[in-house]
Amino acid sequence: MPLFKLGDDLEEFRSEVRRFAEKEFSAKAAYWDEAEEFPEENRKTLAELGYFGLLIPEKYGGVGAPIIQSALFVEEMARVCFNTCTICQITLHGPSRAITVLGSEEQKQRFLPPVVTGDYMFAISISEPDAGSAVTDMRTKAVDDGENYVLNGSKCFTTLGNYASHFLVMCRFGEGKGARGIGALIVDKNSPGLEVGIPDKKMGGRGAPECDVFFHDVKVPKKNLLVEGSSTSSKSFKLLMDSFGPERCGNAAICVGLAQGAYEVAHAYIQEREQFGRPLMEFQGIQWKIADMATQIHAARMMVYRAATNEKDGFPDPKETTMAKLFANEMVQKVTSEALQMHGHYGYTRAFPLERMMRDGRGYAVGGGTVEILRNTIAAMELGRTFDQRRS
């Protein structure tokens, strides 16, 4: 039954993560952004404490927690340090989740325990230079040579591609067109012929970069086939996209956490800062901003919790997750921008974390499916049919 109120155990978990994140990660949150440095020391701390195993079944060294718990975890991490949170988001909700729900027993035993200990870190390679929103236009191809799959092509925008030990690569198999023929391989970073490009220079999330990844005749052992694409069916593609449901849910939860962090900074500031001889808090125009921000955060949070608890077979509810991501992606832009506005010029400087939070939150309206494509998806579910986006 979907929850509308968290139980005491989850509230306790939230408090524990909040204390932990503030103690361990708040002091250097600005540093990772400023220096554009990957927070490796934080990754090690998270691995040592077992947080990467939150969603992984106990059998493979994890905790086997429900998605609502990992959503709460990334929400609290994002409130404090977005760059550290990105490691959590990819590690908890990305490839390891796909392996948990789609992998063979042998793959689970081989890949999941080292994810929990932090010895392996996965990245997801889906997007290509000519296949972003039009993801089924991807061209990277795996050819069966009898012994291995030989992978050729190039991917872009792979988050943490330069730090990952392994990639979950979506690619084509056989001659299928569009969604037909798309499947996925697990590829070791040290495979001959695999090359990672220079990290993209970007606006936010600057401690957790995206990179190109190139595959030149990369031999991938057959035992690393996660899902084979079929020339006649798009089932494999759909399965893979569904397996990223927790990732979309986590994306929305992160927006809630970031917005909450910005809101708290603004909430404190308006009580101290005086203009016209009065604290800003006493102006009705400012009070209304607080009311709108709190309402928007609350609405997004409820949507995320509802989607996460409406879980079936390891997937959060697809429509509710898509709606939650859309709403939270736009909400975080409004809330972080208002929080900055309430600080006047100081908000525009790096004396406060607001300009950073605003930059960090912006990318989520693009990554994991743009808000425009999310609207297409929701409309298709509402109207009961998919509308072909291609020129006929």
Ligand SMILES: Cc1cc2nc3c(=O)[nH]c(=O)nc-3n(C[C@H](O)[C@H](O)[C@H](O)COP(=O)(O)OP(=O)(O)OC[C@H]3O[C@@H](n4cnc5c(N)ncnc54)[C@H](O)[C@@H]3O)c2cc1C
């Ligand atoms: C922070 C971040 C992290 C990311 N991490 C990863 C990752 O780890 N792995 C990975 O594979 N990819 C990743 N991506 C890439 C992301 O999935 C793509 O950026 C996204 O799918 C959009 O593709 P595109 O950038 O090529 O934009 P395009 O597809 O070129 O779209 C450009 C604009 O046109 C709009 N548009 C396109 N088609 C339509 C349509 N039919 N109707 C209405 N509007 C449309 C889009 O919404 C967008 O606003 C990441 C992106 C970001 C920003």
